[in-house]
Amino acid sequence: MTYPTQPKASHFINGAYVEDDAGAPIDVIYPATGEVIAKIHSATPAIIGQALDAARTAQVEWAKMTGTERGRILRRAADIMRERNHDLSVLETWDTGKPYQETSVADATSGADALEYFGGMAATLAGQHIQLGEDWVYTVREPLGVCVGIGAWNYPTQIACWKGAPALACGNSMVFKPSETTPLSALKVAEILVEAGLPAGVYNVVQGLGDVGAALVSDPRVDKVSLTGSVPTGRKVYASAAAGMKHVTMELGGKSPMVIFDDADLDNAVSGAILGNFYSSGQVCSNGTRVFVQKGIKEAFLARLTERLGKAVIGDPMDPNTSFGPMVSARQTEIVEGYVAKGVEEGARLVTGGKRLERKGFWLEPTVFADVTDDMTIAREEIFGPVMAVLDFEDEAEVMARANDTEFGLAAGVFTRDLARAHRVAAGFEAGTCYINTYNDAPVEAPFGGSKQSGVGRENSAAAIEHYSQLKSVYVRMGDLEAPF
Numbered sequence: 001m002t003y004p005t006q007p008k009a010s011h012f013i014n015g016a017y018v019e020d021d022a023g024a025p026i027d028v029i030y031p032a033t034g035e036v037i038a039k040i041h042s043a044t045p046a047i048i049g050q051a052l053d054a055a056r057t058a059q060v061e062w063a064k065m066t067g068t069e070r071g072r073i074l075r076r077a078a079d080i081m082r083e084r085n086h087d088l089s090v091l092e093t094w095d096t097g098k099p100y101q102e103t104s105v106a107d108a109t110s111g112a113d114a115l116e117y118f119g120g121m122a123a124t125l126a127g128q129h130i131q132l133g134e135d136w137v138y139t140v141r142e143p144l145g146v147c148v149g150i151g152a153w154n155y156p157t158q159i160a161c162w163k164g165a166p167a168l169a170c171g172n173s174m175v176f177k178p179s180e181t182t183p184l185s186a187l188k189v190a191e192i193l194v195e196a197g198l199p200a201g202v203y204n205v206v207q208g209l210g211d212v213g214a215a216l217v218s219d220p221r222v223d224k225v226s227l228t229g230s231v232p233t234g235r236k237v238y239a240s241a242a243a244g245m246k247h248v249t250m251e252l253g254g255k256s257p258m259v260i261f262d263d264a265d266l267d268n269a270v271s272g273a274i275l276g277n278f279y280s281s282g283q284v285c286s287n288g289t290r291v292f293v294q295k296g297i298k299e300a301f302l303a304r305l306t307e308r309l310g311k312a313v314i315g316d317p318m319d320p321n322t323s324f325g326p327m328v329s330a331r332q333t334e335i336v337e338g339y340v341a342k343g344v345e346e347g348a349r350l351v352t353g354g355k356r357l358e359r360k361g362f363w364l365e366p367t368v369f370a371d372v373t374d375d376m377t378i379a380r381e382e383i384f385g386p387v388m389a390v391l392d393f394e395d396e397a398e399v400m401a402r403a404n405d406t407e408f409g410l411a412a413g414v415f416t417r418d419l420a421r422a423h424r425v426a427a428g429f430e431a432g433t434c435y436i437n438t439y440n441d442a443p444v445e446a447p448f449g450g451s452k453q454s455g456v457g458r459e460n461s462a463a464a465i466e467h468y469s470q471l472k473s474v475y476v477r478m479g480d481l482e483a484p485f
Contacts, residue, residue, distance in 0.1 A: 003030075003037040005094045005184060010040040010207050011047055012190040014054035015200025020044050026180050026207065031097025031326040032317050032361045040183055042208035045215070051204040052221045055146045055173040058201025063143050063171035067122035074119030074165060077196035081112040081161075081189075088188060090318070092157055095182040097326040097362070098280055099317045110442070111161030111189065114460065117444040118169035125170065125465060127472075134479060140472045143171035144247055145223035147468065148216045150237065151186065152228040153179035153328050154283045160186040162444075163226045163249075164193075164203055166464040172224070173202045177216060181329055183207050217241055224468065227251065228285070230382070231408070231453050238456070249457035249467050251285070251449055253382045254410030257403035258288030258439060259393075259425060262296035264415035268437060270304050272415055273388065276439040278312070278366050281325055282386035283332070286411035288439055290372075290379055291390045292399050298392055302370055306352050309366045314357070327362040327385060336364055336385030343369045343378040348389070374402055382408070396421065404430040409452035413439045432458070 005028065009017035023041035030037045043051070062070070081088065088108035093100050098107075127139035149163035156178050167174045178186040186205045193203050206212060210233075217225050217240045225241045226249040227234055234252040241248045258276055260269045276288035293301050312324040327333040333356070340354050353367030364386055372379050372389040379389050393399040403412065413435035414425040422436045432450040435441065442448055442460070449458040457467045 003094070005091065006038045007040065007184060007187050011043060011051070012187050012205040013047070013051045013201075014058070014204065015194050017187075018047065018050070020047050023047065023208070026183065026209075028095070028183060029329065030094055030361075031328050034330070034361050037094055038184065040207050042180070043206040043212045047206055048212065048215050048219070051175045051206045052146060052216075052219055054201035055175050055204055056221050058199055059143070059146055059171070059173035062168075062173060062199055062202045065171075067125050067169070070169060070171065071119040071122030073193070073197040074115045074122065074168060077193050077198070078112040078115035078119060080192050080196055081108050081115065084192070085109060085112075088157060088185070091188060092185050093317050095156055095184045096153065096328055097317055099322045099325045101320050101323055102280065102325075107155060107157045110155075110158040110444070113444045114158075114161040114165040118165035118464075121462065121465070122169040125469070135475070135477050137473055137475050140474065141170070141469050142472055143469055145172060146221055147172045147174045147224040147226065148222050149174055149176040150213050150216070150225070150227045150229065151176065151178045152285070153181040154280055154285070156182040156185040157189060159228050160189040162459050164189065166468045167224075168198070168202060170465060170469040172468055175204045175206060175216060177206055177208060177213050180207065180209050213237070214240065217246075218244065220244060222246060224248070226467075234455070247467065249449075249459065250455040251459055252410070252453065252455045253285050253384070254287070254408040254450060254454045255290060255380065255382050255406050256286060256288045256408065256411040256413070256431065257290045257292060257429070258413045259292045259399050259403060259415070260294065260297070260301065261414070261416040261418070261421070262294040263417045264297070265417065265437075266297065266300060266304055269301065269415040270308055272413060272435075272437075272439040273305060274308060276413065277388040278309070278324065278386050279440065281327055281364070283328060283384055284440060286433060286440055288411065288413050289383060289387070289389060290403070291388055292393045292403060293390055295392050295394060298370075298390070302351055302368070302390065305368060309352060309368070312366060314363070324366065327364055330362055332385065333362040333364060336383055336387060339378055339381070339383045339385070339387055340367055343372075343376065343387070343389075346376045346378070348372045348376055348378060351390075353386070374405065380406070396425065400425065400428050404428075407453045408450070410450035410454035411435070411440075
């Protein structure tokens with residue numbers, strides 16, 4: 001079968017597609033069937049150098065444009081992205097295996113939101129005047145220079161825009177490396193940006209494995225690194241960037257708690273647990289995979305959850321009726337199967353799921369464990385798959401201590417009708433992104449990021465501007481200057 005997914009070339013540099021078949025070949029696999037749907041090449045040192053040189057040259061002129069001019073281009077790209085949402089969503093489904101029902105509302109649309117938001121903000125970026133008697137200081141907000149973005153495989157279009165939009169709004173250029181597992185969508189983002197009027201070289205895409213990312217991060221031409229990935233990868237990238245005193249944003253993993261009190265609306269709580277564990281087949285960094293349920297409603301919660309999971313439509317991801325898709329790769333499927341086996345071995349009660357589906361591709365059933373204890377592996381380690389751990393608790397003080405007893409701090413959620421308790425619990429969570437009676441909403445207007453081992457810096461909102469720009473202070477003396485000699 002011929003697939004409509006083979007890109008024109010592997011890389012997008014200086015406003016055009018570029019190929020270098022000397023790079024190691026990478027198969028692009030459709031997770032729903034396991035079939036190869038495209039082939040690309042990893043970036044050679046020559047390709048990496050070409051991309052960084054293009055970005056360095058283009059950034060100087062891009063930064064000279066006004067914020068209004070830069071913003072107009074980003075907003076035009078957002079409009080194009082929305083017009084092509086169907087085609088981009090289909091490509092995202094080929095790339096990730098996520099159902100079209102999901103990609104059509106959560107991927108390119110989120111990317112377009114970021115381009116529009118930061119496009120609107122670009123003209124507002126300004127410094128400050130500070131009066132000091134007759135003297136004064138003014139500040140100038142300046143771009144950092146060349147930014148490297150390293151993406152994850154779960155939201156390739158969104159991540160390409162979440163990193164690119166604030167970087168470009170501030171006058172930086174970018175070299176973006178998508179995950180080798182999902183390399184297709186970022187090329188379309190670059191294509192659309194250039195079509196919208198972005199000067200050649202301002203946004204570039206290079207493909208490759210970890211060695212390409214490492215080469216980009218350590219290159220002296222790079223001023224900023226933004227990674228979305230796992231904590232172990234984040235530690236390596238952070239250390240490499242620190243060696244060059246580079247600015248960093250790290251959006252890493254988590255083992256986030258979701259606390260459900262016995263006064264919660266049961267169906268809303270079940271909806272939150274489904275969204276926080278099974279959307280994208282559980283492959284979301286902020287997922288609330290430790291679901292603490294107060295003992296009074298535990299069995300009612302499990303019964304309603306099991307009933308609702310029985311309504312999941314598992315099938316062709318391109319069918320708009322399908323609501324649950326495959327894992328992204330054979331390797332990720334094996335990792336998650338290992339965690340399921342570990343859950344059974346350590347004595348958790350398997351309530352539903354746990355099996356691989358008998359079909360082509362990388363399919364696992366939505367899986368729920370109950371009677372999970374804090375020391376079990378499935379309650380300590382990030383699984384990144386459709387596996388929910390349900391833990392019992394008695395009271396608020398107990399559950400807060402247990403919820404925060406983790407090295408991670410990306411997200412946390414609480415379900416309760418008691419609003420005083422809701423805000424108290426949210427204040428007590430040791431996490432960067434918290435939810436009350438909802439889970440995993442990620443509007444571009446709100447900061448997103450983690451604490452503890454889950455990350456450094458924030459994406460989205462005005463907070464992102466601080467991570468893609470720097471302030472220059474200029475002291476102006478109005479009178480004579482004295483010196484001791």
